[in-house]
Amino acid sequence: SAVISQKPSRDICQRGTSLTIQCQVDSQVTMMFWYRQQPGQSLTLIATANQGSEATYESGFVIDKFPISRPNLTFSTLTVSNMSPEDSSIYLCSVRDRGNQPQHFGDGTRLSIL
Template structure:
């Protein structure tokens, strides 16, 4: 298993600003994932972050809006840039500790954009 710490747990931000969310894992993992859960919706994968390479973004998500860093095997950040109220969601960090295994999640960051 993996223990994931995500910061901040919640924030209220002004539109047009940016927020960086941090994800720290207690062990080295190859794959880290960032998800978004909009109100009443399922979890939607934003991007996959591998250490030492560019993140891979899913359809509908772009690097300019959601830049991701993955400086080492235990840490990643997701930035939500130029925020609008539509970005109000829960953002979740997830890791896979091996192939064909379940993913583990952080507690999420509840973002409200006003």
């Protein structure tokens, strides 16, 4: 399976600042996704990162707050903008090559906002 490297693994940020999370995959993958996991909760899909075009966002998530880039088939970034304490979560990058293949996850970025 693909090896997914996510950076940073954790960070503590000040309210109002922004943080960019990087996701690097060791092989080309068709699909890349970003999820959020709030404390004690399950995973919620933020958006699908589309190569060379704008990401597809789920209801409740907007590009201004969570801009996403995907310049190629192995790399994507998620920015959490103008952070507030409610953004304290684990953010996970996930990849999948084809529809009936397993979907794999990075180790996540644990983000705390003070």
